[in-house]
Amino acid sequence: MAWLYGSAEAAALSEQAYNGMVRYVRDVLDHARDRRGRLPSQRKAGTLPRWPASAVLAPGATAAMADTLPCGNLPPAVVLDMDETAVLNLGYEYDDAQTARGFDQKRWERWEKAGATKVAAVPGAVAAFRALRAMGVTMVINTNRSAANADQTAQALKNAGLGDFRHGETLFLKGDVDGKSGKDGRRVAIAQKYCVLALAGDQLGDFADLFNPPGPAPAIGRRMLTAVGPIEARWGNGWFVLPNPVYGTGLGTGWDETFPADKRWTDAP
């Protein structure tokens, strides 16, 4: 927590991710404009230059065959996770650190209802949301916060300085679309209305459900999956990761997955 919420290093890393996102989207828009400066979404379908493919994987895609959805002439959007991606949950984590209790779903639900004034934007997010909207890009949040707390969640985003979000339009919550906590269904639904130029998140499930296959988590496989060619090329190029060593799937590895057997050293003073 000291590192993520307090350090200059984590702030710089977050700024880097958001700067990368703005630069990437600006480049994509510039390449997609015709001679009169119009984007594909401002022209007839099929005229050149086209959008690149969406950042959303097509149903059935794998890490090695990572096909993405077509964009047609849909308007541009960026889809982001909320917690520790767009906002820092300072209030909840303060309470967590003070009480040193483990994660408690009931406490988190109380936080969703009561915490809208105790969050802060992730460093770089306010400027990036503003810059992207000024380019005509719709910002969409895809989070596993509860649909029952949609209003308080929209208020938290607004209080953090990230603007207005509407449930079912620019704010997608757990269970929306297909009743699942995996986000692929929501991503595909969003990609039917928008050309999703970029995805952002602190957990790999914010990019594709293929990182979280059913059954026991294959931790080494999951880390190696990030380096498979078509996936490796996406980090910083349409897929933007934010740091979060405080909670989540990334904290689940044990000794064997964290320290490979051939890299262990024992000091002999």
Next chain:
Amino acid sequence: MAWLYGSAEAAALSEQAYNGMVRYVRDVLDHARDRRGRLPSQRKAGTLPRWPASAVLAPGATAAMADTLPCGNLPPAVVLDMDETAVLNLGYEYDDAQTARGFDQKRWERWEKAGATKVAAVPGAVAAFRALRAMGVTMVINTNRSAANADQTAQALKNAGLGDFRHGETLFLKGDVDGKSGKDGRRVAIAQKYCVLALAGDQLGDFADLFNPPGPAPAIGRRMLTAVGPIEARWGNGWFVLPNPVYGTGLGTGWDETFPADKRWTDAP
């Protein structure tokens, strides 16, 4: 450690930083080529187009007046920190986690001498070093490892798959150039021989000593410093941060700097 060394999320974040570096340097090189494809370093001084300014701040620069050194027609280079930037110290951290002792300089020195086979490259580093060298860029390491262990340090980099480094040419160690642990003196010396297009590190001292003023660490000020205009613009644009919540200056904040007073929440079940 589980997050940094074991998680897919931290691997993706590192790949993102290295992908960003390669993309950035490629763009700079492309913009600096003349019609015959020659870089400024392959032409007479003063011919167009020129290099952009170096990524190294000029002596006396501040966050608000962040002037950088000129590049003339020097050959291109990228300057990186070593530990948790180019290599992961898996062996040392395994021993640290097993013994749960605090940092011990003598143990670290034994590690520098003995650990060359127990490091791994940071995810993305091997491919990025290769891609950048293929573009004609010299890779330079600027680390605070000891000059007494120069050979073992070069061997660790080689074992990690990052290629050959020579002390005083492409490998700069603690105390080199000006006898200091601050890296500005070494950066300026490197910038007299190379046009430093990018810097990389896990600690802000890897970019400029101005982040580490003498006296007690002003933690809030340091985090805010990353958002000052000329500095903010550099993250991901010439300055590339790698994640490290395991050790370093970024772990030094206390309650007050980590959780602002107006963002504290107390659960009331």
